[in-house]
Amino acid sequence: MAGVSVTFTVNGREVTATVDPRTLLVHFLREHLKLTGTHIGCDTSQCGACTVHLDGRPAKSCALLAVQLEGAEVTTIEGVAGPDGMHPMQAAFKEHHGLQCGFCTPGMVMMGIDIANRHEAPDEATIRRELEGNLCRCTGYHNIVASIAAGASSMRG
Amino acid sequence: MKPPPFDYCCPDTLDEVLTLLAEHGEAAKVIAGGQSLVPMLNLRALHPGVLIDINRLPGLDHISLEDGQLRVGALARHKAVLESAAVSEASPLMALAYPYVSHGPIRNRGTLCGNLCHNDPASEMPAVALASGAEMVLQSAGGTRTVAAEDFFTGMLSTAAEANEILVEVRVPRAPAGQGAGFHEVSPRKGDFAYVAVGATLQVADGACTGARIVCAGVGDGPHRAYAAEDALTGAAPGDDAFRQAAAAAADSIDPSEDFHADADYRRDLVRSLTRRALADAASRCN
Structure with a gap:
C-alpha cells in the first residue's frame, strides 16, 4: 500500500516520516523512533501499557494509526522528565515502589500525570476509578495508587 | 504489522467523503475515533480496502439541544458528550449509561456515532438509542435519510447504513418531563x-x-x-x-x-x- 507522509511532534521534536497507513502509533514510536518506553500489552486497547498523551490527553497508542496524527503533539514516557531529572510522578513511583515487574509502569505514569492534571488532590477512590483502563498483573494496585496520590501532591508543589 | 494492509484517505470535506464512499462501496470503512475499529484491524477481523478518515471534516463535532432534540455529530467524542449539559438535560438515561462506556483514554478519542455504527451487542449506547427513540441521519452522495433506532440496529456488528452512507448525526428526542x-x-x-x-x-x-x-x-x-x-x-x-x-x-x-x-x-x-x-x-x- 502506498506510503503516506505524516508530520507530527513527539516529545517536543518534529518528526516527518513516510509510513504504511496500517502502522500503529505504538509501533511507530518503538520501531521507527526507537522510543521503547511505551509498551505493547494487548493491542486491543484494554490494558493501558501503551498509554501516551495525544494533544495533552491520554490515549492508547495501540488504537491509533500513526498516519492519523498529522499536526498532533504526542508525549511519551521518554518526554516527561525535566532537565533536573525525573518527573515528579516518576519520582513518586520510585519512592513508593509503585511497580513490580515494571511492564505496565510507563502507562501508569502517563495516566497518573493526567489524573493529577485534572484533579487537584485526587483521593484513592478517584485514582482507582481513573485507572480503569490500566491493568497491572503484579501489584494489586496499592502502591500505584499511593504513588499517584504522592506524585499529584508533588506536582502541585 | 498488526493490521492488514489498506489504503488511507483523509478528505477535507464531506462531499469528498461521500464521493469516496460511492466509489469504493463495501471496500471502504470510515474511521472517526477508531477505538473499536483499530482493535478490530489489529485482530484482523476486518480487511478494508480503503480507510476514509473523517477527522478533518469541519462542523461535525456538535452537541446541541434544539427543537426538543439532542443532536450529536459524527465527530463528537464520548468525553465531550458525557460532559455536556445538553445530554444530562435531554437524556438522563444516556447520562446514567455513559460512565459504563469504556475507559477515560478511549472516551477521549472514540465517538458516539462511531459507537452506534459499530453496534457491538454488549455496547451501551445502541441500547440507549433504542430506548430513547433516537434517529440516525445517514448521508450519501444521493442524499440524506433518517432511520429510526429500531430499524438501524440490524444484527451482530451491523446496521442499516448502506456501504455508501455515513452517519452524520444522531438525534435523540428530549425525555418527557417527569420521566x-x-x-x-x-x-x-x-x-x-x-x-x-x-x-x-x-x-x-x-x-x-x-x-x-x-x-x-x-x-x-x-x-x-x-x-x-x-x-x-x-x-x-x-x-x-x-x-x-x-x-x-x-x-x-x-x-x-x-x-x-x-x-x-x-x-x-x-x-x-x-x-x-x-x-x-x-x-x-x-x-
Whole structure:
C-alpha cells in the first residue's frame, strides 16, 4: 500500500516520516523512533501499557494509526522528565515502589500525570476509578495508587 | 504489522467523503475515533480496502439541544458528550449509561456515532438509542435519510447504513418531563464488555405506570427491547411487585448468547436482577 507522509511532534521534536497507513502509533514510536518506553500489552486497547498523551490527553497508542496524527503533539514516557531529572510522578513511583515487574509502569505514569492534571488532590477512590483502563498483573494496585496520590501532591508543589 | 494492509484517505470535506464512499462501496470503512475499529484491524477481523478518515471534516463535532432534540455529530467524542449539559438535560438515561462506556483514554478519542455504527451487542449506547427513540441521519452522495433506532440496529456488528452512507448525526428526542431513568450493568471489569446491561425509563401518573421502556445489551445480536416487560408495567402501580413481574418478563424475552464468561442462565438472571434495579431507580427519579 502506498506510503503516506505524516508530520507530527513527539516529545517536543518534529518528526516527518513516510509510513504504511496500517502502522500503529505504538509501533511507530518503538520501531521507527526507537522510543521503547511505551509498551505493547494487548493491542486491543484494554490494558493501558501503551498509554501516551495525544494533544495533552491520554490515549492508547495501540488504537491509533500513526498516519492519523498529522499536526498532533504526542508525549511519551521518554518526554516527561525535566532537565533536573525525573518527573515528579516518576519520582513518586520510585519512592513508593509503585511497580513490580515494571511492564505496565510507563502507562501508569502517563495516566497518573493526567489524573493529577485534572484533579487537584485526587483521593484513592478517584485514582482507582481513573485507572480503569490500566491493568497491572503484579501489584494489586496499592502502591500505584499511593504513588499517584504522592506524585499529584508533588506536582502541585 | 498488526493490521492488514489498506489504503488511507483523509478528505477535507464531506462531499469528498461521500464521493469516496460511492466509489469504493463495501471496500471502504470510515474511521472517526477508531477505538473499536483499530482493535478490530489489529485482530484482523476486518480487511478494508480503503480507510476514509473523517477527522478533518469541519462542523461535525456538535452537541446541541434544539427543537426538543439532542443532536450529536459524527465527530463528537464520548468525553465531550458525557460532559455536556445538553445530554444530562435531554437524556438522563444516556447520562446514567455513559460512565459504563469504556475507559477515560478511549472516551477521549472514540465517538458516539462511531459507537452506534459499530453496534457491538454488549455496547451501551445502541441500547440507549433504542430506548430513547433516537434517529440516525445517514448521508450519501444521493442524499440524506433518517432511520429510526429500531430499524438501524440490524444484527451482530451491523446496521442499516448502506456501504455508501455515513452517519452524520444522531438525534435523540428530549425525555418527557417527569420521566425517570435507571441503568445497571455487570461486566468482568469496569469499562469492559458488558455481560448484561439494562436501561429503563418510566413515567408515572395518578399512581400508575403510563409508559415504560426497557432495553438490554449483551443478550443477543444487538440491543434488545423487552416489549413484554414494558406491557406488563402499563397501568400497574409502580413498586416491587410490578417490577419483579416486569423483570421476569424481560428475562423470558431474551434468548441470550453464551460464552465462557457467562452462560445463558446467568445472563437471564442478570437481566432479571438488573431490570428490577433499573426500574426501581427509574421510579425513584420520576416526578
